[in-house]
Amino acid sequence: MRLVIAVVQDQDSQKLSDHLVERGFRATKLASTGGFLKAGNTTFLIGVDQTQVEDVMGVIRESCQAREQMLNPMNPLGNGVEPMVPYPVKVQVGGATVFVLDVETFAHF
Amino acid sequence: MRLVIAVVQDQDSQKLSDHLVERGFRATKLASTGGFLKAGNTTFLIGVDQTQVEDVMGVIRESCQAREQMLNPMNPLGNGVEPMVPYPVKVQVGGATVFVLDVETFAHF
Amino acid sequence: MRLVIAVVQDQDSQKLSDHLVERGFRATKLASTGGFLKAGNTTFLIGVDQTQVEDVMGVIRESCQAREQMLNPMNPLGNGVEPMVPYPVKVQVGGATVFVLDVETFAHF
Ligand code: NI
Ligand code: NI
Ligand code: NI
Numbered sequence: 001m002r003l004v005i006a007v008v009q010d011q012d013s014q015k016l017s018d019h020l021v022e023r024g025f026r027a028t029k030l031a032s033t034g035g036f037l038k039a040g041n042t043t044f045l046i047g048v049d050q051t052q053v054e055d056v057m058g059v060i061r062e063s064c065q066a067r068e069q070m071l072n073p074m075n076p077l078g079n080g081v082e083p084m085v086p087y088p089v090k091v092q093v094g095g096a097t098v099f100v101l102d103v104e105t106f107a108h109f
Numbered sequence: 110m111r112l113v114i115a116v117v118q119d120q121d122s123q124k125l126s127d128h129l130v131e132r133g134f135r136a137t138k139l140a141s142t143g144g145f146l147k148a149g150n151t152t153f154l155i156g157v158d159q160t161q162v163e164d165v166m167g168v169i170r171e172s173c174q175a176r177e178q179m180l181n182p183m184n185p186l187g188n189g190v191e192p193m194v195p196y197p198v199k200v201q202v203g204g205a206t207v208f209v210l211d212v213e214t215f216a217h218f
Numbered sequence: 219m220r221l222v223i224a225v226v227q228d229q230d231s232q233k234l235s236d237h238l239v240e241r242g243f244r245a246t247k248l249a250s251t252g253g254f255l256k257a258g259n260t261t262f263l264i265g266v267d268q269t270q271v272e273d274v275m276g277v278i279r280e281s282c283q284a285r286e287q288m289l290n291p292m293n294p295l296g297n298g299v300e301p302m303v304p305y306p307v308k309v310q311v312g313g314a315t316v317f318v319l320d321v322e323t324f325a326h327f
Contacts, residue, residue, distance in 0.1 A: 002322065003114070003208050005221070007246045007263070017143075028116045028143040028152060028206075032263075034235075034246040043246060043263070045116070045141075045152070047208060053323070061327045097246075099221050099265060100323035104111065105162070105209035109170045112223070112317050126252075137225045137252040137261060137315075154225070154250075154261070156317060213220065214271070214318035218279045 001103040002053050004046040007032060008064050008096045013042040016063040016096075020046065023059055053100055066095035110212040111162050113155040116141060117173050117205045122151040125172040125205075129155065132168055162209055175204035219321040220271050222264040225250060226282050226314045231260040234281040234314075238264065241277055271318055284313035 008016055013029070020027050028045040048056050071091045117125055122138070129136050137154040157165050180200045226234055231247070238245050246263040266274050289309045 001208075003210065005263070026143070028141045028150065030139050030141045030152060030248050032246045032248045034244070041246065043248060045114070045208075047206065057323075057325060061325075065327055094327075096325075096327045097265065098323075098325040098327070099219075099263075099321045100325075101210055101221065101319055102322050103208045104211050105166075105207075107166060107170075107205075107207040107209075109174055109203075109205045109207070110317075112319065135252070137250045137259065139248050139250045139261060154223070154317075156315065210319055212317045213320050214275075214316075216275060216279075216314075216316040216318075218283055218312075218314045218316070 001106040002048055002050055003101045003103050004044070004048060004053065004056055004060075005099045005101065006044040006046065006060050006064075006096050007034075007098075008042050008044060008060070009094055010040045010042060012064040012094050012096070016044065016060060019059050019063045020044075020056075023055065025052075025056055025059070047103065047106060057098065057100075060096050060098055064094050064096035066092055069093045110215040111157055111159055112210045112212050113153070113157060113162065113165055113169075114208045114210065115153040115155065115169050115173075115205050116143075116207075117151050117153060117169070118203055119149045119151060121173040121203050121205070125153065125169060128168050128172045129153075129165075132164065134161075134165055134168070156212070156215060166207065166209075169205050169207055173203050173205035175201055178202045219324040220266055220268055221319045221321050222262070222266060222271065222274055222278075223317045223319065224262040224264065224278050224282075224314050225252075225316075226260050226262060226278070227312055228258045228260060230282040230312050230314070234262065234278060237277050237281045238262075238274075241273065243270075243274055243277070265321070265324060275316065275318075278314050278316055282312050282314035284310055287311045 030043040032043040139152040141152040248261040250261040
């Protein structure tokens with residue numbers, strides 16, 4: 001048994017949830033923050049058999065691959081104040097940090 | 110030293126907290142979601158000596174044992190709309206998923 | 219690779235975050251509760267190389283060392299009701315509980 005702990009940007013969290021369910025993996029989700037961008041993220045706890053680690057890693061990789069995206073300037077306050085970034089910029093989104101831990105004992109009651 | 114990670118339905122969370130305190134175990138609780146029912150749950154982190162793993166597993170089992178319960182139909186919005194389930198149904202509540210991990214180093218400052 | 223799980227009083231959480239960033243450690247933070255005082259706390263997940271465990275433990279110790287503090291009585295409701303503790307008392311604040319776990323596999327996508 002292994003415990004997979006995956007920290008995933010909020011942007012990809014729903015996609016990862018859906019893909020895990022599709023593949024029959026059960027996950028527990030915890031709201032978290034941190035990393036360089038201080039953006040919100042989600043920490044997934046996924047208990048899997050040792051033989052499924054590669055599968056679940058594949059699901060995480062395909063759901064959360066880091067990629068570049070154009071960020072359009074917007075003024076979320078709509079108050080006429082100039083946005084801090086007045087032109088579209090390329091930002092990196094997505095990505096996941098994954099720790100796989102050995103589980104000494106597993107139980108379900 | 111072992112780290113016990115227990116994911117528990119919110120319904121049993123307070124009972125487990127109380128029983129852990131009664132038995133002298135200290136736990137850290139994190140709000141979490143997930144599992145089949147998407148119901149809210151609580152993730153407990155409990156650091157215990159290797160010799161106490163069986164004890165703490167017993168406390169979790171007795172506090173969170175899965176069981177059946179009659180769910181009465183209710184219309185939570187009180188707006189005259191038919192409830193989705195118009196008759197009492199048996200649902201499974203409770204249950205816990207528990208991972209025991211080996212701790213390489215433990216420290217308290 | 220090691221996963222350091224540190225449970226830290228909210229009071230010290232920002233200081234620990236800042237010091238970790240200063241030292242180049244990336245952390246994921248989860249809101250948590252529990253321990254004797256039921257006070258809010260923060261659970262940090264910090265992935266580090268085996269050779270950095272001592273360093274990160276030092277950062278946690280210096281940021282979160284338990285210490286005594288005078289707690290002044292205050293009536294937070296401002297409603298004329300007597301505070302429960304009508305004179306300054308010494309309370310222990312700070313402190314951290316830290317678990318270091320071995321990581322079998324680490325990945326970043
Ligand atoms: Ni898809
Ligand atoms: Ni009881
Ligand atoms: Ni400082």
